[in-house]
Amino acid sequence: MLFENNYMILMYSLAFAPAKCELAPMATTHPQMLTCNRLRDGDILYWKDGDWVLFQKDGEIFTDPAAAEIALAAAQKDVTGNRIVAPYLFDVMPDGRPVKEREIIRAAGPTVQRHLGKQARQTNGQTT
Amino acid sequence: MTSPHMYRYDEFDARFVAERVEQFRSQVARRLSGELTEDQFKPLRLMNGLYLQLHAYMLRIAVPYGTLSSRQMRKLAHIARKYDKGFGHFTTRTNMQFHWIRLVDVPDILAELASVEMHCIQTSGNCVRNVTADQFAGATAEEIEDPRPLCEIIRQWSSLHPEFVFLARKFKIAVGATHTDRAALQWHDMAVQIVRNDEGRTGYLVMAGGGMGRTPYVAHVMKEFVEREDILAYLEAVLRVYNMDSRRDNIHKQRIKILINTIGVEEMRRRVEREFAELKAMGTLQLPAEELARITAYFAPPKFETLPDAMPQGDAAFENWKKTNIHAHRAPGHAIATITLKAIGQVPGDISADQMDAIAGMMDAFSVGEIRVTHEQNLVLPHVRQKDLPAIFARLQALDLATPNSGLITDIIACPGLDYCDLANARSIPIAQTIAKRFADLDRQHAIGELKIKISGCINACGHHHAGHIGILGVDKKGVEFYQLLLGGSGAEDASIGQIMGPGFGEHEIADAVERVVEAYLIQRHPGERFLDTYRRIGMAPFKAAAYREMEAA
Numbered sequence: 236m237l238f239e240n241n242y243m244i245l246m247y248s249l250a251f252a253p254a255k256c257e258l259a260p261m262a263t264t265h266p267q268m269l270t271c272n273r274l275r276d277g278d279i280l281y282w283k284d285g286d287w288v289l290f291q292k293d294g295e296i297f298t299d300p301a302a303a304e305i306a307l308a309a310a311q312k313d314v315t316g317n318r319i320v321a322p323y324l325f326d327v328m329p330d331g332r333p334v335k336e337r338e339i340i341r342a343a344g345p346t347v348q349r350h351l352g353k354q355a356r357q358t359n360g361q362t363t
Numbered sequence: 364m365t366s367p368h369m370y371r372y373d374e375f376d377a378r379f380v381a382e383r384v385e386q387f388r389s390q391v392a393r394r395l396s397g398e399l400t401e402d403q404f405k406p407l408r409l410m411n412g413l414y415l416q417l418h419a420y421m422l423r424i425a426v427p428y429g430t431l432s433s434r435q436m437r438k439l440a441h442i443a444r445k446y447d448k449g450f451g452h453f454t455t456r457t458n459m460q461f462h463w464i465r466l467v468d469v470p471d472i473l474a475e476l477a478s479v480e481m482h483c484i485q486t487s488g489n490c491v492r493n494v495t496a497d498q499f500a501g502a503t504a505e506e507i508e509d510p511r512p513l514c515e516i517i518r519q520w521s522s523l524h525p526e527f528v529f530l531a532r533k534f535k536i537a538v539g540a541t542h543t544d545r546a547a548l549q550w551h552d553m554a555v556q557i558v559r560n561d562e563g564r565t566g567y568l569v570m571a572g573g574g575m576g577r578t579p580y581v582a583h584v585m586k587e588f589v590e591r592e593d594i595l596a597y598l599e600a601v602l603r604v605y606n607m608d609s610r611r612d613n614i615h616k617q618r619i620k621i622l623i624n625t626i627g628v629e630e631m632r633r634r635v636e637r638e639f640a641e642l643k644a645m646g647t648l649q650l651p652a653e654e655l656a657r658i659t660a661y662f663a664p665p666k667f668e669t670l671p672d673a674m675p676q677g678d679a680a681f682e683n684w685k686k687t688n689i690h691a692h693r694a695p696g697h698a699i700a701t702i703t704l705k706a707i708g709q710v711p712g713d714i715s716a717d718q719m720d721a722i723a724g725m726m727d728a729f730s731v732g733e734i735r736v737t738h739e740q741n742l743v744l745p746h747v748r749q750k751d752l753p754a755i756f757a758r759l760q761a762l763d764l765a766t767p768n769s770g771l772i773t774d775i776i777a778c779p780g781l782d783y784c785d786l787a788n789a790r791s792i793p794i795a796q797t798i799a800k801r802f803a804d805l806d807r808q809h810a811i812g813e814l815k816i817k818i819s820g821c822i823n824a825c826g827h828h829h830a831g832h833i834g835i836l837g838v839d840k841k842g843v844e845f846y847q848l849l850l851g852g853s854g855a856e857d858a859s860i861g862q863i864m865g866p867g868f869g870e871h872e873i874a875d876a877v878e879r880v881v882e883a884y885l886i887q888r889h890p891g892e893r894f895l896d897t898y899r900r901i902g903m904a905p906f907k908a909a910a911y912r913e914m915e916a917a
Contacts, residue, residue: 275395276465277419317397320415335842336789337781341417345782347710347792351448351463352418 265326291342388470412483440719491521572623575824670696712740780820787820789837830854883909
């Protein structure tokens with residue numbers, strides 16, 4: 236019984252575990268955006284024209300993967316400058332809507348508490 | 364009535380925690396100034412329970428063996444208001460998490476916590492985590508003795524234990540002292556059950572190798588009876604074998620459950636016995652009776668009033684609450700009251716600062732200033748007078764905390780899931796809310812009886828889905844949330860691992876699937892059978908047929 240279950244779990248793991256790994260190496264056809272967290276308070280930021288903005292809808296959309304990589308490399312100055320942590324690229328639709336649920340929730344805030352997160356704040360093109 | 368019967372820091376504890384706060388204050392300052400890189404800082408913040416989650420930093424505060432004083436509860440309310448968004452979240456490890464924390468505030472928060480003898484040490488990282496216990500400890504007549512003195516001894520022994528600061532993986536310990544297991548003992552890396560042997564002597568049954576996550580296992584009994592004075596030596600022997608012999612090359616194979624199930628329980632016992640004999644011979648870990656007595660004295664039971672057993676009667680709402688949320692107390696005229704943080708449609712385990720303050724007042728007024736946090740994300744007033752129950756119920760009603768669903772289908776465990784967690788693949792909370800609303804009718808809940816639903820948003824299983832009578836596991840299927848259904852798990856004394864039913868369900872299908880499974884149970888059950896019993900009798904097939912029936916028709 237125990238073994239059978241573990242086998243099932245293993246099979247399950249093999250079936251689903253690569254889901255996360257798919258993100259990085261898969262050749263993407265989607266446009267991308269660049270995001271990070273601000274060091275001092277953890278707030279989520281998005282890249283725009285060499286700097287960071289607070290709202291995903293104000294962020295820059297890269298249709299050219301090379302341009303996205305250049306922005307990611309440029310963002311390293313803010314990592315070494317101790318302004319931000321963990322910058323990464325993520326896929327969006329051509330209209331800027333994130334492809335993955337994770338990034339939709341990250342950009343908006345918790346779906347179960349609509350009064351919290353970015354969705355509760357005024358978006359006015361404000362930068363950091 | 365406001366002096367809780369719990370451990371109080373001595374001068375060493377107080378100094379140690381205060382020094383840790385100042386150490387972390389300096390570390391944060393050095394991180395902000397750039398003296399420390401993120402790679403250097405991350406392990407330091409994790410040692411203080413500080414994660415970077417989906418929206419912000421998250422601070423996990425230890426609630427040792429789930430016991431809180433009213434003073435501590437008020438401090439948590441204050442922190443929620445001043446530094447967070449006015450609420451906190453109780454976890455399945457009986458800790459409290461704040462999800463909207465700013466890094467720059469954390470040293471001040473830790474100082475505030477230290478002022479009420481709390482901290483975040485070892486709430487993260489590959490070390491011995493917060494020790495959990497039966498939430499009815501010290502209050503139930505079933506127990507051989509209060510398990511919390513041993514919890515406190517384990518806490519002191521394992522806090523910054525030099526040999527076990529960098530284990531292969533995290534290590535979770537629970538302690539119980541009753542046949543009825545309310546602390547999910549068999550799902551822990553190591554667990555101690557306080558037992559009495561044939562000679563009438565009290566000692567400890569030690570289990571190890573339980574765990575959820577990617578490869579779930581129920582614990583093995585390592586030793587049926589460990590003498591009182593030997594318990595730390597034995598626990599240390601288990602941890603030492605684990606620390607020395609565990610793999611460290613594959614994060615998915617580094618928990619003690621993998622070691623034990625790879626080398627076999629007999630070989631594990633043999634290795635532990637060898638270390639145990641050595642440790643015993645050295646004698647340095649023998650637990651002196653006077654030290655046990657000193658710690659036990661902190662947890663001495665309150666002086667209960669001499670009262671007759673006289674359970675008050677009330678209206679239907681009160682009677683319904685009594686039916687599920689009140690349990691027998693060791694002292695006549697008293698009761699144990701469970702406050703579920705599971706109002707229909709609310710976030711399981713969430714509590715507002717105002718509710719925390721109000722509950723602190725109730726702890727002082729009704730329960731010797733003390734409360735317990737349960738692994739099912741509920742609270743328990745451990746020592747209340749039966750005659751106070753109507754007043755307690757009325758106050759809870761005003762706080763929207765009088766939901767009469769303890770142990771019922773709407774008393775759902777759910778991890779924060781993709782709404783908050785950086786590791787999650789899918790949301791848990793909205794699924795819990797939808798199912799709770801679906802089964803909100805109380806008559807229907809009573810007709811269904813005991814049914815534990817547990818939901819995790821990823822394979823790491825913080826929501827204990829393997830141990831749910833009905834477990835739900837959120838997965839990511841090409842960027843879309845999908846939900847696996849598991850049946851037949853248990854976190855109680857009859858622990859078992861839930862079996863995966865088959866292909867997953869979409870976000871809008873999962874509640875329907877659960878409902879069809881429950882309907883199948885109601886048709887199939889014999890009188891008096893719980894869902895779990897029926898499942899164990901008839902197996903997966905009838906439930907599977909019911910769950911997928913509508914989908915095939917569609």
